[in-house]
Each structure stands twice: as C-alpha cells, then as structure tokens.
Amino acid sequence: MAPLRAGIFTAVITLLADQASKLWLLNVFDLARKGVVQVTPFFDLVLAWNIGISFGWLQNDSQAAQIALMAVKAIAVVALAIWMARSHTRLATVALGLIIGGAIGNGIDRFAYGAVVDFALFHIEIGGNTFNWYVFNLADVAIVAGVAGLLYDSFLGVPAAKAP
Template identity: 70%
Template sequence: MEGVGSFGLNAHLRPGVIAAVAVLVLDQLTKLWLLYVFDIAHRGAVTVTSFFDLVLAWNPGISFGWFQNDGTTAQIVLMLVKAVAVIVLAVWMARSRTLLATLALGLIIGGAIGNAIDRFAYGAVVDFALFHV
C-alpha cells in the first residue's frame, strides 16, 4: 500500500504534524501581535486593500457566529465538540494515504487548536480578517 507505514499510519504523517504546529504557532503569534502590539482594538477597521480590512471581532459561537452564547455551559460544550473534531481529524490524518490530504488535515487541525486556545484564553475566538466586495 503506497503511503501507508507501520500499523496503517500515514507515511506522510510528519509533514502533516509540522503543518499543524506551524499553523498553530502562526495563528497565535498573529493574534497576539494584532491584539497587543498593533492594538487593533483601538484602531477600528484598518483598510489593507480595496477588498480586505483588519477588523477585530470576538466570536463566541462557531463558524460565522452560529450558536453564539456567552454561557459557561455553551462554551464547555463547544470546547468538547472541538476536542472530538480534532481527535477525529487527527485519526483521519494518521490514516490518510496522500501527502496533500495529510497536509490539508494538518492545516485544519492547527487552526482548530488555535481557536480552542482563543476560546479558553478569551472566552471567544479572535477574528480579524474581513474580506468584502
């Protein structure tokens, strides 16, 4: 079986893990810089291009602000769902047979862990990219 190593694990697992760690580190460093060095909270919307602005948004829900709830129970449930999703994605990545799929799953895992750190540290995910027409 091409791309599969011992115990059915992906022979490309290392690049996937490196991708996950790189995205996690970049995600957290970017957010820390925007919050505490650039001080985006006091700058308001910052135009970068005609179609892209930097705008601080705190997202207590999931994608696109769905299920927003500041309650502790909701935050715990979202953290548990995220933990299960990361575990499922990690198993999928470990069993993936292609480098592209492994890297893509690593990128998703890194972003998901970064958002979980935000939720734990701030009670919400730090969002800042606003694309528009």
C-alpha cells in the first residue's frame, strides 16, 4: 500500500473506531445513566463533555468559541492532509492519518453535541489520595500516538517532507 493510501486508510479507520466507541457508549451502553463504571482498579468509564481543547484547556461553552475551535481544527486538518500528501515515509504518513482521524472525530463531536465526548479515566490511589489522569477518548489516543510517530520519524527515521 502506497504511503498516502496507508495514511488515508489510517485516518478513516481511526475516525470510524472513535465515532463507533462514542456512539456505543452513549446510545447502547448508556454511560450517561450509569455514571462511573469501574473496569479495573485503575481504569473507569465516565462520561465527560469537553468544551475546551486538549486536556480540557480553554474551557468556553459560548457558540463563538465553539465555532472558532471548529475553524482552527478544520484549518489544521487541511494543513495536516497537505503534509501527509507530501510525506515520503510510511510512518509519518500513518502518524498524520492518526492525527487527522482523531481531529475529525473530535470535530464531529463538537459539531453534533457542542462538546467532545470523553470517557476513559485512568487513576491511581497512593496513601489514601487518588490521582486522576485527564478523561480522554480514542481520538485523543490516536492524536497522541500520531504525534509520537512523527517525533520518532523526525529524530530516528528517514527524513520526511517538511510541514506546510
């Protein structure tokens, strides 16, 4: 499979997996009604509506802020797609596909619900204190994995095309 096709395939699979997981958790599993569901001693399913950006930063539920975030995301996806089309390594192309699929998945949430659907929570208890990680979703995992892939490719892989 040519690198560009691999990137597009990765973006589509990422988007489908992200949206399927969210739709299932919202409409079939009914996570909103169930509240916190303990899966393991260190991992819970919990519904969180993220009106900000990554890690809940820049929380703002005004319509203008949501439109601005969607516009920035759309511009970023176009720029990443151009970069992906110019990429010469399979790793960079697949990494960009992960980022694009995740960004589109979270963008669909923002458009459909006015916020991103987050549901995964890792936590640990130490000395009677509970430490929580940010609540996240599969799109977030794909974006982080994509960034890690780009960093690996940049430092240890064959030089990729420059970002637009």
